[in-house]
Amino acid sequence: MALQVDHEEMDTRDEEFLGLQAEAMDCHGQEICISEHQHMNPAGGFVFKTTQETQLHRFLCLGASCNGYQTGRRRELKLDDARFILQLVGDGYGKKVVDFLTDFSTNCRSFKQDPTLFTLALCCRSSDEVTKHAAFAAVQKVCRTPTHLFRYLDYCQKISLDLTSRKGWGRGLRKAVCDWYRRYGSSERNLKLLALHLTKYTKRYGWRHRQAIRLAHLKVEEGNSALKYLIIIARKGKRYADSTSLVDKLKKQEKNNETLLKAVAELLDGIESAKKTNDKKVIIDLILKHRLVRENIPSFFLNEKQVWLALSRHMPMTALIRNLGKMSNLDMFIQENQQSDEEESFEENLILGKLQNRELILMEKSASSDFSESNKPVQERSQ
Incomplete structure (x- = not known):
């Protein structure tokens, strides 16, 4: 896409463009305007437009x-x-x-x-x-x-x-936010993704899902009980939704597709169980069964090598690269009974296989722009 902006073309071979033919002692840097195509910048120098x-x-x-690009703290x-x-x-x-x-x-x-x-x-x-x-x-x-x-x-x-x-918060913004949440109600995979998003991204930049949903006046159709269940959890919490007869009412409303609500409820129960358990074997089983992410895991488990191995199996490429340092600190890539430095561990082979998979990298990149494709498991996208 090119913006059609009116501007006069310059001939780079023109003497005016190349600059004044002056002695070195007569040069004043950017203090002199040498072309009509220049203008004064905030520092007082003349630069090309x-x-x-x-x-x-x-x-x-x-x-x-x-x-110019400045590194360091984000401006x-x-x-x-x-x-x-x-x-x-x-x-x-x-x-x-x-x-x-x-x-x-x-x-x-x-x-x-x-x-x-x-x-x-x-x-x-x-x-x-x-x-x-x-x-x-x-x-x-x-x-x-x-x-x-x-x-x-x-x-x-x-x-x-x-x-x-x-x-x-006008009509256009409210509609855009409502459509953003409603797009999750199309399939079981999308609804599970919304459940993970509600538990992973609880607060960012001072905003919560509860605030966005309330200000957008989001209303869900009666036929989509699984999405309605998730929205109520985002607004009032899972304890409120489970303590009332809401789930039974939603099951009655969902005539032909009760499995969606059941699958979402099982995933949320698994996330709640992960927060309360102290057993490493249980947390690993929950990670592999529900494809839990790092934010769903209690902090005291994040120093366990086996937990990171379970997380890395379904971890997206960007998150995998971001956490390579943590996994290296836990000696995750060193085999316990390693005979030589050239011998690679199972964990190292797993990570290297994902990082060197060209098709997987390209699909991860393209999936970031395709909502339906990004929700597919890694195994399905790589087939």
Whole structure:
């Protein structure tokens, strides 16, 4: 996607572009304007102009419209960093900006998702109806995890306070959040994924599922009792849902598909059992049976080599790479009865097999942009 921005073409062979032919002692760095295509930067020097498309590209990649990237502590994005995006939307390029950021996000072209989510929130808060409609429609594609959703809601609220001094929960945002939760109600795999998301991503950036669901006024159809059960748990907790006659009522409402509610209830019971058990063998069995993630495991089990081995069997590629240091500290890749340094342990073969599997890596990357594909187990995606 290319933004059609009006700018005058420069001839790089022109003497004016190459600079003034002056003696070394007469050079003053950027203090002298040597071309009509230059403008003064905030530091007082003259630099060549960049197109707004290039600025958008830089912002989505680096989080700044300039060509510099600062490492270390993450800098909070502000409205002043993206004034040029408002100008693009005002010039009629809002729909193309949304398509551009969606392509960046779904194809993993950005190092961090924060600039992409900030741009999406800015487009949702614009005054252009075409841009707003396209931006709200792209929420499900860009916000693939609860972390993305909560960061997006955080940016929406901050941008609304800067632009209108209001929190900005309008009809479009409520519908986008409701559709984001309703998309999980299509199959057993999606419902189990929502159950894992509710227990894994409990709070991010000051947001909880309870707040997002309440502000969005989410209502679930009567026929989808499993999704309704999960939403009630997100709002009031599992103890409340199980202490009342709600489950029995939902089973009666679900005429032909009671297995969905049963499968979701079993998964949540397994997660609750994992939080309460002190037996290492029990926690390993629960991990393998329900494909539990690290956040579902009590902290005192995270120093056990066998627990990490069970987690690594179904661990996604990104999480696997992130936890390699922890697994190495536990000597997970050293065999107990190892005869030589060249002999590899079962754990090491398992991890190396996943990291060196080109098809698995490509599928993990493509699955990040496809909701239905990302919910398939690793074995099914690699077949």
